[in-house]
Amino acid sequence: MDLNNIHRIYFVGIGGIGMSAIARFFNEKGVQVSGYDRTSTALTKQLEAEGMQIHYTDDISAIDKEVNLVVYTPAIPADHEELTWYRNNGYEVVKRSDVLQEITRSLFAITVAGTHGKTTISTMIAHILRHSGYGCNAFLGGISVNYEKNFWSSDKQVAVIEADEYDRSFLKLSPDIAVLTAMDADHLDIYGTAASLEEAFIQYTSNIKPNGTLIARFGLHKNSELKAPNKLLYSLQNDAADIYATNIRMDKGGYEFDVVQQDWLIDNVRLYIGGMHNVENAVAAIAVAHLLGISSAKIKEAVADFKGIKRRFEYVVKADNQIYIDDYAHHPEELKALISSARALFPGKKCVVLFQPHLFSRTRDFANGFAESLSLADEVILLPIYPARELPIEGVTSKIIADKITKAQVQLLSKEAALSWIENNPAALLITAGAGDIDQLKAPIKTILTDKDNKSS
Incomplete structure (x- = not known):
């Protein structure tokens, strides 16, 4: 793979955080970049604005058949039609990590x-x-x-x-x-x-x-x-x-x-x-x-x-009477560091954590650790497990974490019910955490909290 001789490149799963970085690398080098992803997001819209061609259906008729290289993410299913077509028709098909391998060599x-x-x-x-x-x-x-x-x-x-x-x-x-x-x-x-x-x-x-x-x-x-x-x-x-x-x-x-x-x-x-x-x-x-x-x-x-990274101890709202932090934490040790640090920075504030477990297997394997870390909060709201690439595992739900939480009050809610709860139950220190799609709640929660603050002032 000679990265300097690539003129057209296709990404299967272009909207992933790691894939999009490589897509941007080639785009800035003047390579013609196109790709597929399952859904349109803020990130894929940015990529399109930068000149990349992206579509959102697994459709062989929509792909670029003149490309020098096809890059895919392991998160793509093995039976993906576009990926299968490229493989069956003699194209050079590599993982994202193969491209990074060449970059580290050069x-x-x-x-x-x-x-x-x-x-x-x-x-x-x-x-x-x-x-x-x-x-x-x-x-x-x-x-x-x-x-x-x-x-x-x-x-x-x-x-x-x-x-x-x-x-x-x-x-x-x-x-x-x-x-x-x-x-x-x-x-x-x-x-x-x-x-x-x-x-x-x-x-x-x-x-x-x-x-x-x-x-x-x-x-x-x-x-x-x-x-x-x-x-x-x-x-x-x-x-x-x-x-x-x-x-x-x-x-x-x-x-x-x-x-x-x-x-x-x-x-x-x-x-x-x-x-x-x-x-x-x-x-x-x-x-x-x-x-x-x-x-x-x-x-x-x-x-x-340095102003930080989105979803890494990100201050979404930071005021004297209201702190709202959003974080990607999806492992017990990350949750422990997140909650304990927030409580140390803002002592005396009631701490509510809204957590979305990520993967059935991780929830099963680390239920005790999640419960121990979440017990550092005053109240915990658990959303349903975000499955990502996995199928459900019998008996594994967010309840197996809830049942093990000892010190904090805990309840199991849907996203919609969680937003309603936040609107009616003010918390001076609110944290949302998880690696799934919980970040979709960030904007509506910010609106709820800032509207509430404007009304009170």
Whole structure:
């Protein structure tokens, strides 16, 4: 696959967050881009506005038959008619990860992997590189609030890539700098066991290029087995790590802190997004920037300007009497970090969490963990499970989480009933969380809360 000799390209599942970043990469190179997705979304409408041709029915008559390359996402069903036609008619058909593999081979690659935090850290790194003038091509798993995109290009032969562990696709990447954030059990429908997932992360670190560097979170279960020519360990505030934060102060829903690394100190770093876990994420991003030789002054300016990622501790409403946070959290550890950080930032406010479980298998495997994390709230509303790529599993519903929640009040509601409940039951600190389509509630909830605030004032 020679990326420089592609003139027409087709994406099956172009609206996915990872697929759309690659589509934008080719589009900005002047390649003719077209594709299919199941539904029209705000993101696909942006892609169309940028000049890409997209249709929304599985229809062989609508596809481009003059393309050099077809790219598909693993989320597409095996019996998809368009994908099958391309395969049966001799076209070069590759996974999204195959394209990223070629990009990491040809550019200086910074990849971020792990079961939590990879979207935030990769976006922070890419933002620091862009804001400082260093430059990079960014392939992200979320929409940067600063730039309203999940991809941007640069003449600099550097790529920042979110490395997705789903279906082992990240094992194709060859990074110069690899970040590893966490190895908690997840995607057990793919890996089978937590041990198998950990082995995949170990293999990820073994793919680092000669003389490359691994920046791994301090305290990972198998840190001693991670293979890399050079290794740095980062931490929130454990001074046994190579780089960590200290003197952390909470301020107006954000943080101020110093970052220490052996013979180097960057003081009074300001991060204006919430979540103590995001301070740790910033430490990892700062470690990468420092390794690249970016000055402390430019790092501080970039971090202070970082506005976050949509659906990652996103302040949808932020007022004295009302805080509304939306987050992608869909794993018990992510929920725990989200709720505990929000409560620490806004102590004394009644905390209501509206959560949509994602996948039947994940709900079954982590019901106890979800219940434990959600018990940190005062009240919990559970939506039905978002199935994504799965068929229902007998006996697995949101109720198996509800039955295990011990401290918070809990109820099972539909989306419509949840909106009605929010309208009639004010909560000073409201959180919506989940990786499904719960984000469709963000706009109507914002309207409810702001209308209520306008009426009260």
